[in-house]
Amino acid sequence: MNNTLQTSAPRPVTPVGILAQQLESLVKAAKEQTDLPAEFQQNLEQAWQLAAGLDPYLEGCTTSESSALTALATKTAREGWNQRFQDGTTVRHLEQEMLSGHVEGQTLKMFVHMTKAKRILEIGMFTGYSALAMAEALPVDGELVACEVDPYTAEFAQAEFAKSTDGSKIRVEVGSALETLDKLAAAGEPFDFVFIDADKKEYVQYFQTLLEKNLLTPSGFICVDNTLLQGQVYLEAERQTPNGEAIAKFNDFVAADTRVEQVLLPLRDGLTIIRRVS
Numbered sequence: 224m225n226n227t228l229q230t231s232a233p234r235p236v237t238p239v240g241i242l243a244q245q246l247e248s249l250v251k252a253a254k255e256q257t258d259l260p261a262e263f264q265q266n267l268e269q270a271w272q273l274a275a276g277l278d279p280y281l282e283g284c285t286t287s288e289s290s291a292l293t294a295l296a297t298k299t300a301r302e303g304w305n306q307r308f309q310d311g312t313t314v315r316h317l318e319q320e321m322l323s324g325h326v327e328g329q330t331l332k333m334f335v336h337m338t339k340a341k342r343i344l345e346i347g348m349f350t351g352y353s354a355l356a357m358a359e360a361l362p363v364d365g366e367l368v369a370c371e372v373d374p375y376t377a378e379f380a381q382a383e384f385a386k387s388t389d390g391s392k393i394r395v396e397v398g399s400a401l402e403t404l405d406k407l408a409a410a411g412e413p414f415d416f417v418f419i420d421a422d423k424k425e426y427v428q429y430f431q432t433l434l435e436k437n438l439l440t441p442s443g444f445i446c447v448d449n450t451l452l453q454g455q456v457y458l459e460a461e462r463q464t465p466n467g468e469a470i471a472k473f474n475d476f477v478a479a480d481t482r483v484e485q486v487l488l489p490l491r492d493g494l495t496i497i498r499r500v501s
């Protein structure tokens with residue numbers, strides 16, 4: 224097998240995706256139990272369909288992604304990320320499931336249109352799906368600065384950006400996001416729209432830096448990904464991974480911060496929208 228070709232389908236990484244997978248296993252197990260009432264089996268089957276049908280329905284009702292985004296997502300899915308990490312090509316263990324994808328990409332793109340943002344900051348770019356989706360909504364003189372710590376992934380993304388007319392609006396900053404934020408703050412160029420999607424354990428620091436170092440325009444918005452973290456934020460603490468614990472702390476931190484108001488949308492793995500009020 225080619226080392227760079229990954230053929231496995233992405234595993235579920237959202238609360239609804241995990242729920243659908245668990246219900247599917249229960250439906251299969253229940254079918255083997257001949258003594259279960261038919262009504263129980265039917266209700267279980269309906270519960271599975273309710274969960275499993277949601278994402279495909281959302282996809283079908285959402286405007287299609289551009290051909291550049293389809294190509295980028297396909298190339299990301301085919302990359303052998305495990306192998307790349309094992310042989311030291313990437314500095315972090317990356318995986319195709321990190322890519323936000325069609326519905327979230329179109330949501331971010333819609334937010335950029337709605338806010339008429341001209342300067343966007345992305346913290347955590349991976350192969351560039353969300354960056355390119357947002358860049359597609361920027362005016363020709365708009366700019367998106369994307370932070371990525373992994374040089375291999377940054378190059379991967381830049382090769383895809385070069386194939387799109389919107390790719391020229393994206394400037395990639397390779398390095399630790401916190402260091403890049405300090406550099407951007409020193410340059411004194413605030414952003415209208417920020418998308419946080421890098422190291423979950425650093426989310427509070429990203430948020431604080433954005434507000435305290437004036438990286439966000441007074442009427443700017445911050446969108447934060449994975450704020451449900453596969454449901455771990457509302458499941459019992461013993462079932463939380465370190466990332467789940469970090470996101471639960473981040474959500475509490477934002478909820479208690481009187482400088483902002485926010486809403487957590489149950490889109491994909493949770494997307495919080497934040498705006499400054501003072």
Ligand SMILES: C[S@@+](CC[C@H](N)C(=O)[O-])C[C@H]1O[C@@H](n2cnc3c(N)ncnc32)[C@H](O)[C@@H]1O
Nearest residue numbers: 321322323347349352353371372399400421422
């Ligand atoms: C979830 S992925 C981003 C997905 C991307 N926004 C998308 O929607 O396709 C997170 C990315 O953040 C990068 N990252 C993690 N920690 C970082 C850090 N401290 N500084 C910069 N980038 C970081 C990882 O290398 C990874 O590529």
